[in-house]
Amino acid sequence: MKRSVATAFAPASVGNVAIGFDILGFSVDALGDRVTVKRSSRPGVTITAITGVVENLPLEAAGNTAGRALLALQEAAAPDTGFEMTIHKGIPLGSGLGGSAASAVGAVVAANALLDRPLTLIDLLKFAMQGEAVASGSMHVDNIAPSLFGGLVLTVGIDQPRVKQIPVPRAVRAVIVHPHMVLGTREARAMLNKSVNMSDFVWQTANLAGFISGCYTDDLDLIRASFEDVIIEPQRHKLIPGFREVREAAMAAGALGCSISGAGPTMFAWSTVDAAEAVRSAMVDSFAARGTQTDHWVTGMEGRGARLVAD
């Protein structure tokens, strides 16, 4: 093995992106998790510490997203090697910013640097998916893939996932507003209807196709017209007190669109660069008007995914 310790930073991410439920997400480089993995004489996977903004995560590897991802990698690629891991959480728990995905991605990216034969990103994606399943109760990739690859990322397929980085028009920024409340992904998923009516299905697919076409062709008008989730958001927005007002404030300030980040409660908007600060202020002020504190970021979507950093 070429080295005995490596640390990876894995960015936060916005899943769903309004019209791409379970298939589309973008990375948010302003925050993320750092995971350090060491070779260990002790077999299996040992989590030695979890620090940062989240407390009380399980230290038992099989019940921890990063631990489970690393176990999957170990089983497939390094069965005779023991790993020790420390996790520094930069992404708040239950924020809808892909914290569990980032920890899983950080773990496999760091461990990959310790292997004699590094794995492909698609292999790492599959292992990280097994970690994410621990947290969310289902195999979805809309946070894993952007945290790993960076940028706006589409994933097609689960057993044989194919990843596509979709270009975001250069003039577009993402505004991320995290209200200080906690939602669980499992609960947010459990509240969804098990079916979609046909007319909503057609409407949503038109929006998805329009959004993606708009991204490929720098067509901000089409992105704006397509930026509406008619299926998931109407079911979930009740979990976020103030959702409608915040969304309206963002749109009035010039946003291209505004919706829920993943399962929430974080909200996000897309905006042109010149309107981004106004959109941020509008959203933050709208939450503040009802006494809700927030953290908030304005970020580009250039596409830096998880990477090795200094230990």
Place this chain on the structure above:
Amino acid sequence: MKRSVATAFAPASVGNVAIGFDILGFSVDALGDRVTVKRSSRPGVTITAITGVVENLPLEAAGNTAGRALLALQEAAAPDTGFEMTIHKGIPLGSGLGGSAASAVGAVVAANALLDRPLTLIDLLKFAMQGEAVASGSMHVDNIAPSLFGGLVLTVGIDQPRVKQIPVPRAVRAVIVHPHMVLGTREARAMLNKSVNMSDFVWQTANLAGFISGCYTDDLDLIRASFEDVIIEPQRHKLIPGFREVREAAMAAGALGCSISGAGPTMFAWSTVDAAEAVRSAMVDSFAARGTQTDHWVTGMEGRGARLVAD
């Protein structure tokens, strides 16, 4: 008025394109309808003759797709002008090749040439949609838009439709095989479930997004992986005796994908140019093996929409 008579050719089209139910279609320039419109001293819209491959279509304007489309245009843009129209059908009735859409498109494109102030293509689209609704019982645009604009065309929205021409990789051809049987669009629509289950929804949206991304980036591998309709085709394929065998034959011959054109019974495949003739033969032979005669075409999708031709 600048001229008193004009004739338009409007191409056939493949609606749905497997993964874009009601929103995506591509034009098929190898066949189409020709519509001649003349100014008339008689008010309203008069259909004087319908010739070609279809007989027994209604001559009463309000009950005819082309007549209804022309009435809509007349009401909005030329209320004091009478129109006389002849329709030459090149697209078989109930073939799933967008015959009713082509007649409606031909009518409005021809009439537009007679107006002092020509309308936009989006205006013409809206009038043609009103004609299409007579035939299918619903306002959908996945045949209208490609027949009017040409190429592979996405339409987002109904009241304020936005049209996007999506580039098809240059190496790709469409194979169209029309078995000699007739299906009605109304019936094919009526048999569809009113809802979609959530996992099929996610799968289909991933395929749609992958297909469109593959078109924008010349990614034939992704187009092939995404070219599967998990929602409509499983419900409708029973209407086409031999569907499974024909599809399997197309795929075995190297097709990127194969599905139902619109409501059927025409089937289509996409293929690279070098495999296109083999795919055509495989599909034709598979239908022939069960005694079903076919018409068939191999065509590019360069994007010629409806246009004026010699009267």
